[in-house]
Amino acid sequence: MKTFTLHKGLVVGIDRPNIDTDMIIPKQFLKSIKRSGFGQNLFDELRYMDEGKPGVDCKSRILRDDFPLNYPRYTSASILLAQENFGCGSSREHAPWALEDYGFRVIIAPSFADIFFTNCLKNGLLPIVLSKKIVKYIFDQVEITEGYQLSVDLQKQVVITPSSDEFFFDIDEFSKRALLEGLDEIGLTLKESDLICAYEVEHMKNAPWIFGAIK
Amino acid sequence: MTGKTLYDKLWQSHLVSQREDGSALLYIDRHILHEVTSPQAFEGLRLAGRKPWRLDMNLATPDHNISTDSDERAAGVDAIPDETSRIQVKTLDDNCDYFGVREFKMNEMGQGIVHVMGPELGASLPGMTVVCGDSHTATHGAFGCLAHGIGTSEVEHVLATQCLVTKKMKNMLITVDGSLGSGVTPKDVVLAIIGKIGTAGGTGYALEFAGQVFSDMSIEGRMTVCNMAIEAGARVGMVAVDSKTVEYFKDRQFAPTGDTWTKAVSHWNLLQSDKDAIFDATVKLDGADIAPQVTWGTSPEMVLPVDGVIPDPNDEKDPQKRQAIIQALSYMGLKGGTLITDIPIDIVFIGSCTNSRIEDMRAAASIVKGRKIASTIKHALVVPGSQMVKAQAEAEGLDKIFMDSGMDWREPGCSMCLAMNADKLAPGEHCASTSNRNFEGRQGSGGRTHLLSPSMAAAAAIAGHIIDARFYTETAQ
Structure with missing residues (x-):
């Protein structure tokens, strides 16, 4: 997995609650059997005038002028600022794949949907929960300050503003280490193979019907 | 302990x-x-x-x-x-x-x-x-x-x-x-x-x-x-x-x-x-x-009883909630103050992992039995959730009831719940759907989803608009 330690980048805000994963990456792009190439269709319906189709080069498509990602001042943004319940709905990991492929490394919101939050962490994309008040403050700063950038220090678990204010954020120890070190989670779990085997022996005694039925 | x-x-x-x-x-x-x-x-x-x-x-x-x-x-x-x-x-x-x-x-x-x-x-x-x-x-x-x-x-x-x-x-x-x-x-x-x-x-x-x-x-x-x-x-x-x-x-x-x-x-x-x-x-x-419940907006929480009235954004004091209502009404092509039962329906979808089991098929069939779907309904799809549901429904003759009413009896799959296949809404179409998400574009780009139960979806197919399904169960055919 891609590591995450420090990141400094331009911030773009989408000021709308309940952005669902259908909105982040519409279903027609889920037919791909690859993990890459979803960035050009990120927020496809909000971003383009026409209906997106898989396999079509998006460079010639007409952009909607009312969507923040399309404003020239935000073209190189790598930190996405969002509202409550970001990433709700479908479990599709194509959503973080699309955000990461587009160039985002950090998403800041007052709350996230559970499955989306986990999926981000598996892809080197850092979801940060900050209070509604702080998120509103950042939205205001992004609005009034062209080129507004934030720094994120995962080791210290802080978001740092241009005026050197620091906002602490929470992250569980396992995910933090996985991101900092770019851990292979499967490899790590397989180191506990003995525990899994021992559990299986007991489980088979207690609930034998679970085993061997499907073949 | x-x-x-x-x-x-x-x-x-x-x-x-x-x-x-x-x-x-x-x-x-x-x-x-x-x-x-x-x-x-x-x-x-x-x-x-x-x-x-x-x-x-x-x-x-x-x-x-x-x-x-x-x-x-x-x-x-x-x-x-x-x-x-x-x-x-x-x-x-x-x-x-x-x-x-x-x-x-x-x-x-x-x-x-x-x-x-x-x-x-x-x-x-x-x-x-x-x-x-x-x-x-x-x-x-x-x-x-x-x-x-x-x-x-x-x-x-x-x-x-x-x-x-x-x-x-x-x-x-x-x-x-x-x-x-x-x-x-x-x-x-x-x-x-x-x-x-x-x-x-x-x-x-x-x-x-x-x-x-x-x-x-x-x-x-x-x-x-x-x-x-x-x-x-x-x-x-x-x-x-x-x-x-x-x-x-x-x-x-x-x-x-x-x-x-x-x-x-x-x-x-x-x-x-x-x-x-x-x-x-x-x-x-x-x-x-x-x-009986019906969603009017673009989030499953935007839901009301069938005798409800679509909210007027002017009555909402919280600015963020007001904005969400305005956005949802604009996408759905609806006006605040409209009766839920005045929502016109173009497409009916009975299916999805939420409501495509045999009891769902029976509930929908009991409403449409001996009735015809409204002439304004462009397409009413009934999609059983599995091969076994399909076989059971056909053994009970439910497929014939649906087809006699003018509905389309399909093969099992997720279908119009997420519209990854050809079953999708055209922009602007209102769908009475037994699925689980009414997000923007979920059932097709620009499509407008109203989540409800199988009997309510079947009733909407007959009436051509949202209606309390109990109207049909309590009146003679």
């Missing part, structure tokens, strides 16, 4: 390792795979030179992407017209063949929407941990499973290790006591719950549904409710085991038999929360207060 919730018990009995960093390794009893969220996981296994930890815990079937048109289905996988769809379905077939995963192929008896076929085959059973790369996996919680959706990286992890790295959730008890009025269905119950707690109300929680309404409800009805836990923000929704649960699984294809069945039943009968269990949050509703 205080008692444990059902979720606590299932967590504890599947805990392989509690790590010092707070994460835990949870053993997974059933892993269901489909064509959309598995190819990258199988690819990951190949690239790392890994193989599945064990095969008898995995079950696969194509559902999201496949055609529901009978001619197209009969032509087989190689004839799927859309190239990307064809590649995805073939990739699932190839991966399952290569790794030895049991798959119910596209036209095989047993195939169906993952959350319909799993329980009906007895592949998922009470007390199991069940995961699938699909957010509606909580469906299996209806019979006392700890079941939830996972992402593709986790699909790969479960394939390789039979475990999931996860953290314990909090417990929420949702009690619906009393009894439901006549014509009020499980779908109405879950929409009313979402209307009450909101689409993020259950975030971070495992929900347990309890109370008289759930005791009275069939297992299929409980599946409808648990299915939509995710629409309340919760990954997990569950109902405790009772005699109905045990009865449901008797003689299912993969269910145990003989002495093992007896042993399993005595194990399953313990799958309830203790009386003194403490929940982190509790919510109460009265069954008698729940009317």
Whole structure:
């Protein structure tokens, strides 16, 4: 997995609650059997005038002028600022794949949907929960300050503003280490193979019907 | 010591390792795979030179992407017209063949929407941990499973290790006591719950549904409710085991038999929360207060009883909520102050992992029997959830009832719930849909979804607009 330690980048805000994963990456792009190439269709319906189709080069498509990602001042943004319940709905990991492929490394919101939050962490994309008040403050700063950038220090678990204010954020120890070190989670779990085997022996005694039925 | 919730018990009995960093390794009893969220996981296994930890815990079937048109289905996988769809379905077939995963192929008896076929085959059973790369996996919680959706990286992890790295959730008890009025269905119950707690109300929680309404409800009805836990923000929704649960699984294809069945039943009968269990949050509703529900907006929480009036944004004081109403009304092409029953319907979709089981088919058929769909309805699709549901419905003659009314009887799959195949709305079309999400563009770019129960969808097909289904059950044909 891609590591995450420090990141400094331009911030773009989408000021709308309940952005669902259908909105982040519409279903027609889920037919791909690859993990890459979803960035050009990120927020496809909000971003383009026409209906997106898989396999079509998006460079010639007409952009909607009312969507923040399309404003020239935000073209190189790598930190996405969002509202409550970001990433709700479908479990599709194509959503973080699309955000990461587009160039985002950090998403800041007052709350996230559970499955989306986990999926981000598996892809080197850092979801940060900050209070509604702080998120509103950042939205205001992004609005009034062209080129507004934030720094994120995962080791210290802080978001740092241009005026050197620091906002602490929470992250569980396992995910933090996985991101900092770019851990292979499967490899790590397989180191506990003995525990899994021992559990299986007991489980088979207690609930034998679970085993061997499907073949 | 205080008692444990059902979720606590299932967590504890599947805990392989509690790590010092707070994460835990949870053993997974059933892993269901489909064509959309598995190819990258199988690819990951190949690239790392890994193989599945064990095969008898995995079950696969194509559902999201496949055609529901009978001619197209009969032509087989190689004839799927859309190239990307064809590649995805073939990739699932190839991966399952290569790794030895049991798959119910596209036209095989047993195939169906993952959350319909799993329980009906007895592949998922009470007390199991069940995961699938699909957010509606909580469906299996209806019979006392700890079941939830996972992402593709986790699909790969479960394939390789039979475990999931996860953290314990909090417990929420949702009690619906009393009894439901006549014509009020499980779908109405879950929409009313979402209307009450909101689409993020259950975030971070495992929900347990309890109370008289759930005791009275069939297992299929409980599946409808648990299915939509995710629409309340919760990954997990569950109902405790009772005699109905045990009865449901008797003689299912993969269910145990003989002495093992007896042993399993005595194990399953313990799958309830203790009386003194403490929940982190509790919510109460009265069954008698729940009317047939209909969504008017672009989030499942934008829901009202069928006799309701669409909100006027000018009446909303909270600016963010007002903005959300304005945005939803604009997308839906509706005006505040309009009666729910004045919403015109173009398309009717009866299907999806929420409402495509045999009881749903029967409920819809009972409304349309001897009636014709309105001339203004462009298309009314009935999509059974599985090959077995389809066969059962046809044995009961339900297919003929639907076709005689002017409805289209289709092949099993996810279909217009997420419109990954050709079943989709055109921009601006209003759809009375028994599915689970009314998000913008969900059923087709620009399409407008109204979530409701199978009987309400059938009634809308007859009337050509939203109507209380009880109008038809209480009037002679």
